[in-house]
Amino acid sequence: MTRAELTEKIVAHKTFNDIKWKDVATAVGQSKEWVTAALMGQISLTKEQAIAAGNAMGLNFSDEELALLMTVPYRGSIATAVPTDPLIYRLYEVVAVYGTTMKALIEEEFGDGIMSAIDFTMDIQREENPAGDRVKIEMTGKFLPYKTF
Template sequence: MTTRAELTEKIVAHKTFNDIKWADVATAVGQSKEWVTAALMGQISLSKDQIEKAGNALGLNFSDEETALLMTVPYRGSLPSAVPTDPLIYRLYEVISVYGTTMKTLIEEEFGDGIMSAIDFTMDISREENPAGDRVKIVLDGKFLPYKMY
């Protein structure tokens, strides 16, 4: 029996070996590169049609067992430890550690007491060329959900 983690490793290894870009898989699936990558990394479930399109783009024929795993609503949260050890993920963690209270304060000042949805949500990751060194641009766009009084 294959685990979801093993299937993710298979997908990533095949994609890497064959020099396939997530953006190309996303185009074939018809969703954003961020969403498709999250799904194929095990954080979002896909439909049979999306799995077939992703498999075609990757050059993979998913078995019935693998298709079922990709269709299953996942247990979300993919970090192997409470504090990330991967340098890139750690830097994002550091951004939240340093600026999280600032983000929270400014969001509450603008919107009131509530949260930003990670369900009604989009993300865009892009590259901005810069003579001093290219920049990573990450845009998180989530619906504001106020806490209700009852």
Template sequence: MTTRAELTEKIIAHKTFTGVKWTDVAKEVGQSKEWVTAALVGQLSMTREQVEKAGNALGLKFSDEEMALLMMVPYRGSIPTQVPADPLIYRLYEVVAVYGTTMKALIEEEFGDGIMSAIDFTMDISRTEDPKGDRVKVILDGKFLPYKMY
């Protein structure tokens, strides 16, 4: 029995070996590179058709078991440690640790008491050239969900 973590490692290893880009897989699947990457690393579920298209783009033939794993609703937030050791992921945590209360205060001032949805949500990651060194631009776009009184 293959685990979801093992399947993720297989996908990433194959992608690395073949040089296929997430953007190429996303074009074949017909979704954003951010959504397809999240699905293939185990954070979102795909339809059978999306799995087949992703497999074609990657040059992988998924077994029925692997297809089922990619179609299952995942356990989200599956970083193996409470504070991630990976430097890039840790820096994203650092952004929230330093600026989270600021983001919260500004969102609540603009919208009121509520949250930004990670369900009705889009993300865009791009590169911006800068003479001092290229910049990573991350746009998080989530629907505002107010807390209800009852």
């Protein structure tokens, strides 16, 4: 079994059994964003976390599957340079349109550097609005200044 095949198995089982990522996250003891990324193949789990996720989903992972969940992944979940999935494309579009603005404002506030995607948290929430519910995405990453040498 490959890691991609395991991801497909997890997603199919989740969908068929109407399991919510937030419920799995509660069982694992981490955020829904982190656990979802891990089960989608972008973050490695400890053996205990993988077993807790499997138990929460009603999946009895084999030793091979546990090992795949524990293996540090090759990161990057988008198969094409420009995403074709409409939701992912809209996030790409936000960066395409506002990326230089975000960069300018971050550099003005912090200086020359980057926002870490390793020392990072993300929170996705539904925000009710009379004009139509909103998607609220909050990303927090440690600022890493470029060093001179």
